[in-house]
Amino acid sequence: MAGIGGRSMWVAIPVGVLCLAAVGALGWLALPMMPAALGWVGSAVSGQLAAPAPSADPEPEDGVPTSCRGLYNDALWATLSLAPGSTLTPDASAPVTTATTLATALAPQVRFTCTWHGADGVSISTTVADVGTDAGAIAAASLPGEGFGCTDQGARVRCEKTTGDVLETLELGGGLWLSSTLTAWQPAQYSERVASLVWK
Numbered sequence: 001m002a003g004i005g006g007r008s009m010w011v012a013i014p015v016g017v018l019c020l021a022a023v024g025a026l027g028w029l030a031l032p033m034m035p036a037a038l039g040w041v042g043s044a045v046s047g048q049l050a051a052p053a054p055s056a057d058p059e060p061e062d063g064v065p066t067s068c069r070g071l072y073n074d075a076l077w078a079t080l081s082l083a084p085g086s087t088l089t090p091d092a093s094a095p096v097t098t099a100t101t102l103a104t105a106l107a108p109q110v111r112f113t114c115t116w117h118g119a120d121g122v123s124i125s126t127t128v129a130d131v132g133t134d135a136g137a138i139a140a141a142s143l144p145g146e147g148f149g150c151t152d153q154g155a156r157v158r159c160e161k162t163t164g165d166v167l168e169t170l171e172l173g174g175g176l177w178l179s180s181t182l183t184a185w186q187p188a189q190y191s192e193r194v195a196s197l198v199w200k
Contacts, residue, residue, distance in 0.1 A: 011156075013018065016044075021082050029081045033173045041095070064111070064114060064128065064176065065197055066112075067090065067112060068090040071126065071128065073115060076187060076193050080124070080187065083119075083185075084118060085119035086117070087116070087118075088115070089114075090112060090113070091113075091115070092110045093110070093115070093127075094110065094111055095110070095113070095125075095127035095177070096113075096115075096125040097131065097168060097170065098161070098168060099139075099144075099148070099159075102138070102142055105139065106132065106135050108174075109131070110127055110129045110131055111124065113126065116185070121183075122184040123185060124180065124187075126194060127177070127178070127179050127180075129179075130175060130177070131172060131175060134165065135172040135175070136156055136172040136173040136174075137157070137158075139159055140152075143170070144159075146165075148161045149161070152194065153171065155173055155199050156199055158191075160191075165183065165184040167180075167181075167182045167191075168180070173197065178195055178198050180194065
């Protein structure tokens with residue numbers, strides 16, 4: 001029975017040269033990153049690595065969102081931002097509401113207002129503001145006379161009115177005001193989803 005031959009030098013030498021060339025090429029490609037890599041290793045050894053950068057909307061101390069992005073979960077944000085012709089205008093404008101008497105009486109101190117505009121004139125305006133801790137009781141007593149239906153939501157009072165293609169909600173409790181006016185654009189459970197991030 002014939003023995004199995006050993007390695008062939010005619011094959012081993014060219015393959016070895018090709019491997020060395022590949023390693024050399026990879027090393028040459030990695031050279032531009034060497035200073036950064038050495039700096040990172042040095043920082044890691046000395047324990048001086050920088051802390052990660054904060055997120056765009058840091059967790060607020062009182063749990064209330066501090067910007068429009070924090071007011072929406074990812075699914076609702078995608079629904080709004082990807083709608084045809086969608087644009088967002090964040091500012092500190094006064095709440096859009098027909099409950100002007102209540103707004104005058106409570107004088108909400110606006111934290112921020114998020115106004116979305118879409119194609120064909122549809123829009124949504126939502127305001128988060130600070131009000132007195134008795135605002136919910138005042139709203140429940142006064143808004144039904146203006147056509148709103150009000151319900152107790154535990155930590156807050158929620159009042160709602162629909163006029164044509166405009167849905168308006170006001171939610172007040174715990175010193176907070178959340179109002180939304182949706183004009184011909186009503187994503188599923190918009191008001192409930194937004195309120196769940198204001199009152200956690």
